[in-house]
Amino acid sequence: MNTPLRTLPISLDPLDGETPDGFLARLAQAHLLDEDDLRRVILQRIGRSWWPAVDSHIVEVLEELADLPIGSLLPDFERDGMWVRCGHHSWSPEKCAKCLRFAQPRTACRTCAGGRRTTTIARGAALCLIHGEWTFRELHADVAGISAYEHAELTLRARLWKRGVALHTGEVNLAAAFVRAWYAGAGASNPISDRLSMFGVDALDTYERVLLCAYPEVVRIACTLVSTAVITPVLDVRMSALDRAGVLSRAVADAIGEPENDELRTFTIRVVGHAHRAMLYMYGLRSTRQAKYQLSPLNRALIVAAARQRACLLRHANPRRIPDIAGKVTGAAPKPRVIRKWQNEIDELALP
Ligand SMILES: [Zn+2]
Ligand SMILES: [Zn+2]
Secondary structure, eight states: OOOOOOOOSSOOOOOTTBOHHHHHHHHHHHTTOOHHHHHHHHHHHHTOSSOOSSOHHHHHHHHHHTTOOTTTTSOOHHHHOOOBOOSSSOSSOBOOTTTOOOOOOEEOOTTTTTTOOOEEOOSOOSEETTTTEEEETTEEEEOTTOHHHHHHHHHIIIIIGGGTOOTTSSHHHHHHHHHHHHHHTSOSOSHHHHHHHHHTOOOOOSHHHHHHHTHHHHHHHHHHHTOHHHHHHHTOTTSOHHHHHHHHHHHHHHHHTSOOOHHHHHHHHHHHHHHHHHHHHHHTEESSSSOSSSBOOHHHHHHHHHHHTTOGGGGGSOTTTSOOOOOOOOEEOOOHHHHTTOOOOOOTTSOO
């Protein structure tokens, strides 16, 4: 059997939800080692010549190298697991012990990480509530003491998380696109423009910049978008998309807390138009390829259409409250085991 591995001299504690990749990078930085050299040591140990995407041996060797108790780098599903719509019990969001899904890795708080760069899958979003440090992708900002940001983070960790919503699932990106549209038509002085100057951001042109400068507004809009009571009537294809867009645009302006404007209305019409086309596709789904006349159950069809048409709003409609219309055949809904492997893609109209 293998002789015990020599452990590295500087010990690091893993952060909550830290990914093995992120921890490895941090461990290498702490020892002024090249990440690749550290990987080579691990590969030698497990007798491989290439770095596999998923391998529990790697995590074990990494734990051994870092002198950590076994299992320290395994994700904690109880604490950090995501809610998914997987169809194991129903198509509503649930924390499914069969699917064991986690959030996409995101940049962790630098202060938590001792000034080094790493990634985490912990339940949460961009704000570290301990250090008041806001971090997403390459952006960092000190937002300590801004209560609206803390409130937004808590909403993401509680209410939105339990609806299966995280920074990568699409709804928040779409909410950010609403803010960007509204901002383009807004007057010179408003809370968001004040934050642009505060954070030294020159334009709201990317998801991360909108998220940083309008965290509270984006999160409030995301709550509106995932509210079944708001979204189900908006998706009613018996009414005109133009009329439905009026309802949604007012709800979004309320969430921002500022007056509506033409840019917001125009963008909302595009969003609702896209969602209505996705609904028509949804009504045409059949339960299997063979059963040409058997409609797919609406709860499953909504999830399939949301993914295939990249229209996340459909995930938040109440299948019992939408009109039951027989549409022209558009396709067959795949089997649940196929559907649940799909990763959420962001909406066509969202900010990438
Ligand atoms: Zn499941
Ligand atoms: Zn922190």
